Amino acid sequence: MPKIVDPEARRREVVDALFRVVVRDGLQRASLRAVADEAGLNIGSVRHYFAGQRELMEFAMRSMLDRVTGRLLRGVEGIGDLGAHHREERLRLVGGLLAELLPLDARRRAEVVVFLEFTAAARTDPAFAELSHRAAAGTRRLMGRVLARLDESGTLRPGCDLGVETERLAALLDGLGQAAVLHPDVVAPERCAEVLTAHLEELAGIQ
Secondary structure (H helix, E strand, C coil): CCCCCCHHHHHHHHHHHHHHHHHHHCHHHCCHHHHHHHHCCCHHHHHHHCCCHHHHHHHHHHHHHHHHHHHHHHHHCCHHHCCCCCHHHHHHHHHHHHHHHCCCCHHHHHHHHHHHHHHHHHCCCHHHHHHHHHHHHHHHHHHHHHHHHHHHCCCCCCCCCHHHHHHHHHHHHHHHHHHHHHCCCCCCHHHHHHHHHHHHHHHCCCC
16 A cells, blocks of 8 residues: 655654754755755655745744744743742743743754744845744744733833833843854853843842
8 A cells, every 4th residue: 555644744854854954054055855865755755845945944934933932822821820929930930931942952952043044044035034024023022922921920120111121132032042053162051041040030120
């Protein structure tokens, strides 16, 4: 009997192979043939699901954004569920959520690398511009939601400008992610986590 292939599983397999190629060799070398070889498939099998590298890259980025956003959203609503005396626990919860955007292990490092490669490509490739804009705006909406939940629960210090703090948090995470990917010997994962924790404690007025 012919082998039955699950289309969604095959797409995920190809996307995982794309991530490995991009992390190892960069986006410019992530051709359909290179990705097919990485996945152990013939190029015809890959073309059955993706017409070209651009379509594959767009699908991979959308999948990654949905995956990361889903992980964060599942935890955001729980921020305010903790009682008034659980301030430190709320900060730990938020730190863990936001750490999903930092390259603290192999999975998250691959996601950050692919995101950085895609963002660089979007600067000069109009085909990626809309998705890049969606990612930047969506990240800020999510961070704004996190900070709003902390503020509503009385965790943030009085007088915080949530708009400014959202952008400051986004810049911090972007900068840490890029530095840790480019210079892991200078900015180690442990240092990224420490800086994020210090920033959240500063927002909460914890000295």
